[in-house]
Amino acid sequence: RKYLSLERYFHKEIARVQSAWYAQQSERGIKYPKSSKHIQRLYRKKQNTVKDYLHKVTRWIAEYCKKEDIRCVVVGDIRNIRKEKDMGHKTNQKFHGLPYNRLYIMLEYKLKLYGIQLIKQEESYTSQCSPLSPEVSKRHAEASNRKERGMYITDGVRFNADAVGAFNILRKHLSVSGKQKELSVTGLKTPEIIKVAA
Template identity: 35%
Template sequence: MPLITLKAQIYADPQIEAVLKDAMFCATKVYNGLLWHLRKEYKETGRVNISRKNLNRILKELPRAKGYYSMSVQLTRDEVREAYKSFFALKKKGLTQHEAPGFRRKNCLSPLKYVQSGFRVDGDRVTLSLGTGREDGVKQVSFRISHRPGIEYERVRELSIAYDKVSGQIEARLVVEVKARENKGTGKAAVDLGETILMACVFDDGTIMFYSGRLVKAVRRYWQKVRASLKQNSRRWKETAHREKKQVEHLLHVTTSHFIAECVRRGVKEIVVGNLNGIRESVDYGDRLNQRLHVWPYRKVVNMLKYKGALVEILVRDDVDEKSTSITCHACGKVMASNRRHRGLYACSCGWKAQADVNGALNIYERAYQVSPVKGSSGRVARPAAVSFLLGWHGVAEPKRGNKAPRASV
């Protein structure tokens, strides 16, 4: 069964919320305590022992380890091990000048993680175990949650309680098993992710669809201008950041849901997305464009496509290298950056002309499946269908009709 992560809002009285925050603070103290002892060990011996046996020995010396569930304490221990493993890997490649992983801030609230035990979910009611060693004697807490409707799951595999710095609220995240809807399709599709064109999609019959990213850019620009006049990390600053995050996520959900529904209608069984890992570190377009690139939510788009595709038995892959796909001619294979002309037009001396994102999507499709849905064409590809959405509840370009629901125009 496919696994998806549900984000849920927690409804708890102030006493229970205070207990949860204290347990999360204990997780921070345990994380930092383990790091402190490992640093001390390195100064004394010149070595760092991150074996579970050694870390368990250190845990016995940390009084805060009794402030939350024992299995969750072990997961905090494993976080420290993974932090050191990542640090060693970076150090070996010469990519860091630090001497050890960094401490978490003293006022940080670390997530409480539960895997298969220590929690119970009955409908909208969640009960968490906090162990038997807390000083206040609280052994478990119970509270109500709510998540987006329409999701039916078989079993909750994992649960975590996390603090959202932007909203200032505690949230629950549930990893659940869902029953996928049967899909007998055999088709394929490729997606090229971008900024102005959020998704350029090519189907195996040569059909092309665009999903505009202009509204996402407009929302981000608007709230960035608002925050420019506010004190950083003030209450108002955080509120505007939260609104921006929610509005962008809403647009991404609407876009990806529409695309997956279109794939189901067309009998698509597999989607391939170009792999963009490391793009932020590998390019430098100047301060202004770099800032836009760093807020580009491509990873959110990929994750949404993956879990929404899993619900309808569509495999979403992002293992195809996207390097040079936007500057490579799909017809003759010539690689030339100057072929990308004004307004995203790609034009090659061989006669091939296409929108640049379409050209990239076609190249991704061919790399993934060793065949092109439009191979043999030396002229323009078919005119793509453009899909855009209106967001009627933010401060940018309010629709005149006052329609609050997002509308798609194809």
């Protein structure tokens, strides 16, 4: 979410400056003006800010895993999610702008320094299945259980939707890898929120 806020800020600022610059050049009779130095500086600032934020996030995760002696990290692999369905123009734009490959590479590199493995797990239906369902699959998917932003409700019990998705990604990995492990839903209602400075 913090990344999307950064994206929105720079997108609006660049659009504002570009609009003023092109209008100014149009008044001078220039049909196809070159990008101004101001606009180029904004693009560089955007790239540097995003890169810095991703470094801070992945460093925090790696340090946390080292501290807690976590030997394996499972993350959802959504790099090809837009190939499967159309999620609407605005949502598609957001997903297109997210640098998932860069995030995976940074995280994998930092984890490897501590001997921690990174596994990318295909995550279909993980956000739609209840954490109490027998398995994560289309058969148990209930998209209507996501009543509102950030909230997943099943059998009258409220869970944090992001926590449910992460929980089900881990369950799916354990299932496809043939590993059996009892997982507790404790903490899925009110997960801890970590703020990383941008």
